[in-house]
């Protein structure tokens with residue numbers, strides 16, 4: 441069935457998803473003006489400027505993965521549609537290479553905003569914006585997990601959260617590791633990797649919850665999680681936060697940018713408690729994503745009540 445849907449949606453070397461307009465083909469894509477956005481675990485991503493003002497993000501998978509990718513698996517990814525997932529619009533897959541085409545989302549990644557990127561300084565993100573981002577990401581994960589017990593994201597981290605100018609979060613890179621797994625191991629960077637993956641490398645919904653917990657800690661502390669690959673100065677956030685909890689006043693855990701927000705201290709502590717539960721060593725003790733989403737919704741509504749009372 442998926443095969444025949446895809447056949448109907450072919451245009452000039454690309455297979456499109458959904459009912460959107462097919463205003464470009466592979467040739468136009470290859471000859472368009474491009475801008476390098478960055479290189480990740482699975483390949484490189486470019487911004488491509490097409491005719492009529494259309495701009496897309498083009499991910500070219502690493503050559504090592506060329507023979508491992510199956511079209512059926514890419515088409516499964518194209519069926520995942522949710523407002524908090526980065527929309528996959530089209531793909532090209534042959535023995536010569538695999539190209540995935542996504543909507544281009546203007547603000548860039550949460551990582552770049554929170555920590556700065558290549559000389560660009562960090563952006564001040566307020567408490568409500570951080571809550572909104574956390575809720576959007578949790579909803580995207582909830583959608584993925586609801587597709588079946590084995591469906592997970594597998595690579596939740598702040599560079600895979602792309603924001604639009606309304607700070608709506610879009611999860612990128614979902615399912616790409618499953619496309620190439622016969623040729624690779626779980627590729628999570630160290631700081632987001634659940635402890636159980638050190639032995640098995642088998643990602644699960646519980647390991648997604650751990651990664652989400654680290655992302656929450658990153659939003660709350662403003663600190664960069666450890667990244668063994670790029671040898672940056674990151675920290676083991678779950679360990680560091682637990683230590684600080686024991687040794688220092690809780691206020692010291694939070695990003696100093698958040699401390700200017702009055703009357704939301706209790707909400708910040710509630711969110712911190714949630715992040716700590718998500719990063720429990722024992723996967724069975726971590727909450728389900730439904731429970732996480734509900735909790736963030738509750739915390740956000742407290743924040744809104746407080747805002748009405750005080751501002």
Ligand SMILES: Nc1ncnc2c1ncn2[C@@H]1O[C@H](COP(=O)(O)OP(=O)(O)OP(=O)(O)O)[C@@H](O)[C@H]1O
Pocket residue numbers: 477478479480481482483484485497499526542543544545546548549552595597599600602612613
């Ligand atoms: N659709 C998009 N719109 C805007 N920026 C994007 C889009 N997709 C990716 N980017 C940005 O391009 C850069 C490279 O992305 P890419 O997915 O190739 O690697 P990564 O996310 O940095 O690392 P990894 O794949 O290992 O998680 C990142 O900074 C990312 O935020």
